[in-house]
Amino acid sequence: MTLPQSRALLTAVPGPRSLELAARRAQAVSTGVSSTFGVYVARAGGGIVEDVDGNRFVDLGSGIAVTSVGASAPGVVAAVGTQAADFTHTCFMISPYEEYVAVCEALARLTPGDHEKRSVLVNSGAEAVENAVKVARRATGRDAVLVLDHAYHGRTNLTLAMTAKAMPYKTGFGPFAGEVYRVPASYPLRDPDGMTGEQAAARAIATAERQVGADRVAALVVEPVLGEGGFVVPAPGFLPGLAEWAAAHGIVLVADEVQTGFCRTGAMFACEHEGVVPDLVTTAKGIAGGLPLAGVTGRAELMDAVHAGGLGGTFGGNPVACAAALAAIEAFERDDLAGAARAIEARVRPRLEALGAPAVGEVRGRGAMLAVELVRPGSLDPDPAAAREVVRRCAEQGVLVLTCGSWGNVVRLLPPLVIGDELLDDALGVLENALLAV
Secondary structure (H helix, E strand, O other), rough: OOOOOOEOOOOOOOOHHHHHHHHHHHHHHOOOOOOOOOOOOOEEEEEEEEEEEEOOEOOOOHHHHHHOEEOOOHHHHHHHHHHHHOOOOOOOOOOOOOHHHHHHHHHHOOOOOOOOEEEEEOOOHHHHHHHHHHHHHHHHHOOOEEEEEEOOOOOOOOHHOOOOEEEEEEOOOOOOOOOOOEEEEOOOOOOOOOHHHHHHHHHHHHHHHHHHOHHHHHEEEOOOOOOOOEEEOEEEEEEEHHHHHHHHHOEEEEEEEEOOOOOOOOOHHHHHHHHHOOOEEOOOOOOOOOOEEEEEEEEEHHOOEEEEEOOOOOOOOOOOOOOOOHHHHHHHHHHOOOHHHHHHHHHHHHHHHHHOOOOOEEEEOOOOOOEEEOOOOOOOOEEEHHHHHHHHHHOOOOOOEEEOOOOOEEEEEEEOOOOHHHHHHHHHHHHHHHHHHH
């Protein structure tokens, strides 16, 4: 790896070259596209992002859980170059190729359950979720879709209807697709004291049966760990309770593993932590080491219920992205990156939990998908201003962290699974100081 794996600040943040690019951007890019940081990237490798002014930042965001195998992972780069030299596109719906088939074979092997499976490859997580709903509706002949409160599923019209948070995702973009119904999630920090996962599941089920009726539901779509909603890990028993109810009523259980999948939580897929076997699994983000690729994988009888030509898209399963995915999957398995995620959790959580900062309401997460929820001291009132201040202070010191949460008050950590201990410890020191400062 040619990029030094160390933090270095040569200019103010953002530097002069980044400011020049920001001025150009203002004349060319829609203001509807925002960026968390004002630094413009020149290179990235491993756990480091280097900007155009030569500043090196520790990347604790991984492009929102995308570069899990490290930015510009050598195996991914080599696979992309080889495939691009052969051909960059034919469209699988016209002239198919082996790389698409090989990715689908890998997904059948890696996703939970030993049943026969089929897959379709698409471009993004939102597209994967939308296709999962199409499959569920076609296979069941039903229309209704259940989602959880605090959920995030994408930015298309249907997935915006499925997403809980209005601003910035939904405001002004409606009306949205119909037949989408929201039920309460398990949010241990904010649920009634002592509520178990089983009780939270019963609450969600009662809401669904009262407002919709089980016989009308095509799909129940759940994130095994809520992502944009705050990295909320449900109480034990919540997901199994929902899965049991869905199976009893012929409802397709869809695990949205777009952010949690591919070793991020310390297992290949997050639903494995409680032994839940979904009917369909949606994947994206970390699947291809930084290239756009996503998929829906599920029970053969469901996926094959769709008529020929009913699934697909011009760029879905692009050969270069598929080659990158095969290289990334090789790294996940060869280097035991699920174990690496668990080691990251073991290194990070004790330090954050020991801080005792009054603004910290909870430290939570699984594997290398960790979060700190910030509240006003002495209460559970969300404090989004504190979260923004933590992000700002970290960036000024050369560490990139992100926020999330329904109130924007959660600082989330998504380090590359290959990050070195020394680099991670250095970044944690910066984060700890920022948390104590607010």
